[in-house]
Amino acid sequence: MREVHNRGMNARFHAPDAQAPGEVVPLPDDEAEHLTRVLRLKAGDAVRVFNGRGDEFDAVVEQAGKNGALVRVGAAQRPAPEARVAITLAQAALKGDKMDDMVRDAVMLGVAVIQPIVTERAKVTRASLARSQRRDRWQRIAISSAKQCGRATVTPILEPLDFGELVEALAKLALPQPALMFVEPDAGQDATRLSELDLSPQRAATVIIGPEGGWTDSEIEHAASVARLVTLGGRTLRADAMPVVALAALFTIWGEF
């Protein structure tokens, strides 16, 4: 039997093919590159792998080189716990790197699904997102964040939707209810403070968060039939801080912390 080295012990890799102890499975190209080129691990090094569907295992590098990396799956291990409330985060596209940071942080906090949306005041279109392959990029960031925070589940990044399509999807219950749409404190009397909502523990929920320029009046009106309008008290928060603050607040209410 091969001697096992421990220098890769704290490294975790996404091995979607890992199902059970004893198997030898390949790593995806990105992961193989991380293992061989960045961390310079070699055959015999001990690592951890997770399959993205909730399973985590000890593993040993079986082969690592230019042709990729293979690992031998070992004993199942307990991954970091998943949130009991499966939150779908419907997040308006933010500018530049802000969306990358949002994906990283939302995955770290434990969202179940990320649904990017394109709103009237977003600075992007679905076509420009598709051209620049942003969804693939966000999916890679979601995997990378799962590696760092200990989740064994990879958060899927859905195909971006226009705001109207989001409202339709909610109306058809194609996304989880209740849906909570976070709005500015001055968005009018139809909005309720988070602390005043009756938010008994849920199995799932959709959280809708706007872009830097905020929602238009017509978007708010349009959403009011399918979502509850929610404020976070009286202060104005930066758009790119909103997802972390809103998720942290909801996970607190639902006993996740």
Next chain:
Amino acid sequence: MREVHNRGMNARFHAPDAQAPGEVVPLPDDEAEHLTRVLRLKAGDAVRVFNGRGDEFDAVVEQAGKNGALVRVGAAQRPAPEARVAITLAQAALKGDKMDDMVRDAVMLGVAVIQPIVTERAKVTRASLARSQRRDRWQRIAISSAKQCGRATVTPILEPLDFGELVEALAKLALPQPALMFVEPDAGQDATRLSELDLSPQRAATVIIGPEGGWTDSEIEHAASVARLVTLGGRTLRADAMPVVALAALFTIWGEF
């Protein structure tokens, strides 16, 4: 009487000398520069000013030029509400720009006081912070964040303390109790999950958050006599996301949202 223009209407400036309607007061140099050079406002433009101690006023630019800016203080206005629980955030120095972001976000969320601390695993010393005038920089960021988020109170940035001095200050009740020190999920059985703490509404509290490398065992042991050790559930959060997540969680528990 001078004609009043509205193009500066949404601009807010820190005018520490503003006390009552009718006065003509100077703006600090940074603020005068922002008014004249960046926003290119002129005598007669309507603005808002706040004095950093909770008072907010309409104002009109009286003079703006190379020699600074004067504003005439107008009617008192209601600023964004301050948090009812005055949180002192004792935050370990983070790397690079992360500390700047932390100050900006903590002010936006509504902390009362920021106490930078130097811990064993921080990558800085008090001497290096002093040499690079970091406290002045953080104070300017705190003012700038107050301008953006609508607070009329400027969050003071205290002189950095070493961790041992922080513990002493807490022991002498020189900082508010209760003190909550956030630790990693694997920090041992002395830590309590936030959801399991009895956190009835407080007037004030100290929140202690560590650096990228985490706390040392001896720091945790040292703090245990003056602070409650708290975890945020089972997932590992990035150090630079911790202040926002912890503050959002506490403000949720204390009904601030």
